Ligand SMILES: Cc1cc2nc3c(=O)[nH]c(=O)nc-3n(C[C@H](O)[C@H](O)[C@H](O)COP(=O)(O)OP(=O)(O)OC[C@H]3O[C@@H](n4cnc5c(N)ncnc54)[C@H](O)[C@@H]3O)c2cc1C
């Protein structure tokens with residue numbers, strides 16, 4: 001198989017629950033062929049060096065969706081990625097954000113449940129009889145949903161998604177894209193049912209539009225677009241239900257929405273938007289008074305010397321800290337930032353760096369503002 | 375050590391055939407409990423990789439008689455004509471159902487389903503969804519199946535044995551890959567839908583999971599394997615990986631070109647007549663091999679090849695109709711078909727043979743049904759026409775679901791004690807194999823030796839001597855297989871154990887292929903002998919049956935059902 005021209009070292013995450021307490025890393029140095037994909041190297045290791053290595057694969061043509069893994073920290077289809085794009089050492093680990101069964105094999109049952117949950121099948125008020133023949137669908141109508149039907153269920157998008165990392169119940173990119181795909185199909189009449197699902201447990205509104213899912217998707221499904229279209233549909237559907245009750249079940253929001261359980265954090269997160277609005281307004285005022293001469297500026301400062309303003313400032317600070325923690329918490333959990341060919345530093349370093357930057361900027365700004373205000 | 379569960383029927387296999395069977399069973403009785411056992415999640419089944427399309431009469435200028443005649447002629451008159459008639463009549467119905475279930479078939483401007491030309495088909499009757507047909511069909515079927523909560527899925531469960539009590543099949547033993555537990559999954563009828571066995575060859579379009587398990591299970595349980603000598607070589611595989619470039623490329627107008635720039639299928643006499651690139655697969659594969667042997671091929675790091683030229687189709691058509699071909703060519707061979715021809719060579723693709731069934735998908739073992747590529751209902755005879763197979767999975771999958779349900783209704787459960795004991799014995803066998811240290815043979819060596827001998831004896835062109843040699847080598851490999859040593863003793867997701875079980879199955883299938891081939895002293899369809907180049911209806915117009923026997927396979931014959939179309943010389 002290999003002509004032995006070049007060697008690469010594979011650092012593979014191993015874990016056998018029969019023997020290991022925790023995952024460990026194991027290195028294999030092997031000769032590689034210039035045409036190989038990452039998967040070929042794993043198969044070489046399994047056949048020739050270590051038969052205990054476990055990984056899933058089948059089609060080796062990027063269509064069955066079995067072979068997703070983290071390669072150098074990024075979720076990838078290993079049968080699709082050429083080895084030549086990686087350095088002398090390649091790190092291979094199981095897909096992030098999933099429980100690990102063994103070695104590079106992750107537990108996919110959660111995804112399968114979510115998929116079933118979005119009702120990915122044609123729903124019609126009255127089923128067609130086969131004698132009626134195929135339904136008509138124009139090429140344009142087909143185009144409406146075609147892209148979202150290309151999902152191979154490889155789950156790379158779940159690995160990349162910061163929301164999934166934080167909130168495992170989130171229905172997630174692929175399942176939402178597939179549910180939405182049926183809602184967009186001209187042959188389907190089940191959009192209302194699915195909108196209910198999208199508003200319920202693990203709702204589409206959890207998505208913070210990080211767009212990571214679409215960036216890693218090997219089939220260009222663009223699940224982020226589907227999620228955001230689904231959000232809009234769910235809202236419109238909900239609003240229409242309020243205005244024009246269509247009978248049947250009333251629209252349902254999850255029981256604990258919006259102020260309890262894990263929704264509280266999201267609701268507060270969204271509410272901080274009001275703080276930014278007010279802050280922005282204040283800054284505008286300040287800039288305007290600065291430009292209108294010293295008297296106006298001093299007048300403005302004078303007016304702000306009161307308890308309400310200080311209180312607002314305190315709340316804004318707390319809000320900012322809350323948002324910062326949530327926001328920065330997302331990033332390194334799911335994926336280190338992409339910085340071209342440069343290898344990202346370890347996640348801990350990124351996290352500390354982000355916090356340092358944030359605290360630094362906040363302190364500086366506060367000093368400046370405080371100096372100006374008092 | 376084992377866990378016993380009970381259902382009305384058990385389906386082994388979650389590809390197009392297995393899923394269609396499960397849905398059909400639900401249609402018969404929405405309250406019935408249907409077990410669906412699959413060694414991978416259903417949507418990973420190799421149906422997913424089918425590209426080109428599924429055949430069924432759809433256009434006004436087409437009819438059942440024409441589809442039937444094309445099929446019987448393609449089969450080199452070894453197809454059973456009653457089966458073919460049933461198939462072509464059911465085909466439009468099944469593809470329509472798939473349409474109702476959401477399959478995104480490509481469309482004409484007026485919104486009707488579009489059809490394309492395919493090899494050996496006399497008119498455009500192949501329904502398609504760009505060039506990802508298997509993928510879309512499988513996902514549509516799987517997603518449709520999710521609505522039935524009476525389908526109980528056993529995902530990542532590897533079936534290792536049919537459980538028989540009192541001469542009737544009553545379930546399977548299946549290894550839960552994730553936990554290492556052996557489950558005895560009982561039902562009053564069992565449907566085999568485990569797909570083909572391309573992996574007994576080194577160079578194949580088939581995925582890693584196509585190891586002929588279901589054929590081996592049935593063979594071991596005493597059911598004959600039929601017409602196993604007929605292995606289809608697809609003319610257009612990528613050198614090196616064997617990844618398929620679909621026949622739809624030729625259906626859409628692609629040319630096959632030799633190193634002299636000649637469209638040899640049109641200019642030379644290879645029996646395909648004016649059909650040229652749209653001739654049937656067996657003929658085109660032979661033509662390519664002959665061109666290469668005559669020194670008109672190209673040579674590269676992965677052997678010799680010819681070119682498939684799509685450039686004249688233009689970027690727009692390639693993007694609209696063949697996006698996957700473009701994607702695959704770019705990723706796996708570094709060629710953009712819009713600008714360069716694609717290197718291709720014949721590659722093992724499909725097993726015409728399989729578990730011997732009748733027109734109702736029933737086997738000789740009461741309670742056992744089979745459908746899809748694992749089965750041989752004798753639709754395909756000695757050469758399958760492209761795009762008949764996906765439809766076959768639906769037509770016979772549905773039939774298997776209905777007939778197995780009917781059988782289950784009238785059948786008893788069998789003795790649970792006896793079945794449990796059988797399951798325990800099977801579990802003991804698996805435990806003994808897991809991490810088995812005593813032995814001197816390596817799994818990967820046996821695999822490469824099997825590959826080598828199958829390619830040399832059962833390739834596109836065959837000879838008595840090499841076929842006999844291969845049959846002997848496979849028998850020796852069986853002995854060596856008994857002496858393998860394994861390294862992995864873990865109970866959790868032990869893929870080495872799975873590979874070892876699959877190897878045992880592949881040896882069974884290889885034995886049937888080599889011995890059946892060596893017994894057919896004529897050339898018919900995909901079975902082409904240099905030492906017997908003609909078809910011989912006088913002596914060989916029959917199906918080959920291969921029965922398991924510990925002392926070595928026993929061969930038998932079965933009549934071909936004729937009656938509608940007279941066998942004639944196969945010329946296009
Ligand atoms: C690359 C390629 C392209 C093709 N293109 C076309 C085309 O365009 N048109 C056409 O008509 N045909 C085409 N074919 C042929 C066609 O796709 C197959 O014949 C068909 O999909 C087989 O379906 P199946 O349901 O029988 O088996 P599969 O889809 O292979 O499914 C087998 C199932 O059985 C399960 N299984 C197997 N062994 C076990 C076991 N031991 N225990 C438990 N479960 C098991 C697997 O998990 C899987 O779910 C193509 C084939 C290939 C390889």
Ligand code: SF4
Pocket residue numbers: 150151152153154155156157158173174177213216217218219220221222223
């Ligand atoms: S949306 Fe893309 S990344 Fe996500 S599962 Fe589907 S194919 Fe994979």
Ligand code: FES
Pocket residue numbers: 057058059060061062063064065066067068077078079080
């Ligand atoms: S092996 Fe099928 S997608 Fe990679």
